[in-house]
Amino acid sequence: MAARSVRLSARNLDALLISLALPVMLMLIFVYLFGGAIDTGTAYVTYVVPGVLVLCAGYGAANTAVGVAADMTEGVIDRFRSLDVGGTSVLAGHVVASAARNAAATAAVLAVAFLIGFRPAADAAAWAAVVGVLAAYVLAFSWLSAAVGLLARSPEAASGFTFFVLFLPYPSSAFVRVDSMPDWLHGFADNQPVTHVIEALRALLLDRPAGDALWWALAWCAGLSVVSIAASAFLFRRRTA
Numbered sequence: 001m002a003a004r005s006v007r008l009s010a011r012n013l014d015a016l017l018i019s020l021a022l023p024v025m026l027m028l029i030f031v032y033l034f035g036g037a038i039d040t041g042t043a044y045v046t047y048v049v050p051g052v053l054v055l056c057a058g059y060g061a062a063n064t065a066v067g068v069a070a071d072m073t074e075g076v077i078d079r080f081r082s083l084d085v086g087g088t089s090v091l092a093g094h095v096v097a098s099a100a101r102n103a104a105a106t107a108a109v110l111a112v113a114f115l116i117g118f119r120p121a122a123d124a125a126a127w128a129a130v131v132g133v134l135a136a137y138v139l140a141f142s143w144l145s146a147a148v149g150l151l152a153r154s155p156e157a158a159s160g161f162t163f164f165v166l167f168l169p170y171p172s173s174a175f176v177r178v179d180s181m182p183d184w185l186h187g188f189a190d191n192q193p194v195t196h197v198i199e200a201l202r203a204l205l206l207d208r209p210a211g212d213a214l215w216w217a218l219a220w221c222a223g224l225s226v227v228s229i230a231a232s233a234f235l236f237r238r239r240t241a
Contacts, residue, residue, distance in 0.1 A: 001093025023056035051174025068149025
């Protein structure tokens with residue numbers, strides 16, 4: 001099922017190119033067009049890369065909703081069930097394919113970031129932790145996207161979820177410091193999962209104390225994963241009953 005989902009992604013070339021190019025383009029836009037006007041206390045490319053990595057991961061994971069919705073509306077699930085293929089295998093295949101797509105997109109973002117001046121201070125252990133946090137975030141949002149895909153009645157409806165996930169890093173510490181935002185927005189920006197994940201990645205990549213951000217990030221990812229897997233299992237049984 002994972003190999004099938006990867007092949008479907010490879011055949012949908014336009015969506016694959018957008019998922020690879022969009023985070024890179026946003027990073028270049030923020031660094032070269034807006035970065036000079038934003039004070040973060042450090043080189044802007046150094047500040048923004050963790051946020052772009054999370055934006056990239058979230059956008060790639062959200063595309064899982066479209067793939068699941070397509071499967072549910074095109075009749076292929078009925079064929080799988082006649083072959084005694086379980087719903088968990090189908091959904092897990094989409095999630096694993098999402099992780100593979102995100103690995104490629106993350107590598108592209110990091111390659112361009114190094115070219116434009118990003119110089120992390122992370123050692124091997126910190127890089128391993130970065131990979132772990134990103135993987136947990138991708139898996140959590142991929143399972144959440146699978147649940148959204150099961151709720152949606154068409155791939156077009158499911159694609160709307162990608163815009164929500166793409167917007168989520170903006171009211172966070174991804175591109176500007178939270179203390180520069182209006183006071184009424186601080187509560188949400190400080191406590192949403194994206195901010196905790198970004199702050200954990202930023203601390204790991206720049207060799208700074210992570211404080212509670214790392215544990216909050218992992219707790220959010222674990223909680224979202226548990227709830228989303230349970231919801232996906234329930235919704236799949238309801239849709240195929």
